[in-house]
Amino acid sequence: MVDKALGGAGLRGQVAGQTALCTVGQTGSGLTYCGYDISELAEKAQFEEVSFLLSRGELPTTTGLADYKAKLKSLRGLPEALKTVLENIPKDAHPMDVMRTGCSMLGNLEMENDFSEANDAIDRMVAIFPSIICYWYRFTHDGVRIETQTDDDSVGAHFLTMLHDKAPSALFEQVMNVSLILYAEHEFNASTFTGRVCASTLSDIHSCVTGAIGTLRGPLHGGANEAAMDLIESFTSADQAEDALMGMLERKDKIMGFGHAIYRESDPRNVIIKKWSEKLAAEVGDDVLYPVSVRCEEVMWREKKLFCNADFFHASAYHFMGIPTKLFTPIFVMSRVTGWTAHVKEQRANNRIIRPSADYTGPDARSYTPIESR
Ligand SMILES: CC(C)(COP(=O)(O)OP(=O)(O)OC[C@H]1O[C@@H](n2cnc3c(N)ncnc32)[C@H](O)[C@@H]1OP(=O)(O)O)[C@@H](O)C(=O)NCCC(=O)NCCS
Structure with a gap:
């Protein structure tokens, strides 16, 4: 089992x-x-x-x-x-x-x-x-x-x-x-x-x-930063992003750029890159991607207590700098x-070869059946 x-x-x-x-x-x-x-x-x-x-x-x-x-x-x-x-x-x-x-x-x-x-x-x-x-x-x-x-x-x-x-x-x-x-x-x-x-x-x-x-x-x-970019650029407004996210959550879709295996409440890298993404948005005159990203962050926290990891605001920041996704x-x-x-x-x-073990879950010991008898 x-x-x-x-x-x-x-x-x-x-x-x-x-x-x-x-x-x-x-x-x-x-x-x-x-x-x-x-x-x-x-x-x-x-x-x-x-x-x-x-x-x-x-x-x-x-x-x-x-x-x-x-x-x-x-x-x-x-x-x-x-x-x-x-x-x-x-x-x-x-x-x-x-x-x-x-x-x-x-x-x-x-x-x-x-x-x-x-x-x-x-x-x-x-x-x-x-x-x-x-x-x-x-x-x-x-x-x-x-x-x-x-x-x-x-x-x-x-x-x-x-x-x-x-x-x-x-x-x-x-x-x-x-x-x-x-x-x-x-x-x-x-x-x-x-x-x-x-x-x-x-x-x-x-x-x-x-x-x-x-x-x-x-x-x-x-690969999550690219997937986050695909997501945010599919929206034309924060309201549309909220509607779509609610649907995705209902369908139990995974939203890339959110959650983490170790951090439980926030990813310390997010607050830093988010600040820079906001600065870049002002610099390039963006009034869609950054507000969309912020709304996604709000909805995910409100609905699921899921927070942005390092990748989410990296998507908009890189995009604002003209970097292809x-x-x-x-x-x-x-x-x-x-x-x-x-x-x-x-x-x-300080090396020793890394070699963990596995719990065996396969069939009990059995004898080999010759191919012509199978
Ligand atoms: C990072 C990640 C792989 C961690 O996985 P994990 O350790 O298994 O996550 P958790 O144990 O915290 O998951 C708890 C629950 O939240 C859900 N969840 C976690 N991240 C989610 C997300 N981004 N979108 C929707 N639901 C999510 C899980 O499906 C799980 O639900 P379940 O209990 O019904 O199965 C996962 O959060 C994820 O796939 N995130 C999206 C990919 C991503 O951004 N990766 C970059 C990481 S830096």
Whole structure:
């Protein structure tokens, strides 16, 4: 008999290991990276400081940050063989599949010789992931071969410049910075756990990240920001959104961008990205998407006590910055690669192969029937 508490409970509440990287739903606003509260990081830090923190364990000094950013800048170029692979991926491919293939190809071209060099591979991935997705997108959608070795100061600006062929406004760069910080790390979520399981077999770091990208792709995980966009842009007013949501709730539809496996009353990332989405709405003169999003939030709380997770207001924020919906989840990858790889290193530093057991629910022992007698 299938025990719902085991199979159907998604291992909820079970401690599956230790980490010094992150707490979720415990202290401060509800999310910390290496002891720093997310609200403080999102307000004061650059994404590159957070990325440095996760890979090196401490925040950088002024010189350390300048050197690190210079290193990332120097690592934005795509090898010719990777460009060729990206040019051969169809236009209608899923962008997360492009990221997965891009990461995997990079692992072939820049093979891991020794795990002690992991930080070099991590820095390369942080620097090159925006190049991978933008090169493929611009080649297949606009027919241009873009230069990925831009001079932009930050990862977020690098991405927007490649996408739009012009440097972003200060506001857009700031929102990208905040967004990348918010998505960087989240303890033992599904994609990170995938990465750790892979790391525990002593596989290479590109395999760990490739597996994590595949896990993040699903709509119950990273894909929720795209699904939330599809939802909000299907409404033309807040009243229409309310009517439609009531119908969806009655039909017991799942509303993407709401709820969370760990947080019970709110997601600390939501209040932050919501504020930036509101600022962007004012900047671009939106009077539909933001009010629609706010009404969805009100209805879901009123009717179901379900709250927006990090993904919901990210949808409108990205849209206001002119980012195509299909690139939303790849941005998550550009950020979360920092958390994934920190976990890979943590796993490798104190490793035993991850190999849980299962309760057997199949038939009793029986003897083999020869094929001609079946
Ligand atoms: C994130 C998520 C997968 C967590 O799943 P979970 O841990 O199983 O969720 P909970 O245990 O809190 O669910 C409690 C109840 O609320 C319902 N629920 C949870 N999220 C819901 C949503 N977004 N829309 C409608 N109902 C929802 C569940 O179906 C469940 O109902 P039931 O008891 O009748 O089965 C889930 O909330 C979800 O699918 N959200 C939408 C996808 C999403 O935004 N993902 C990004 C996460 S950051």
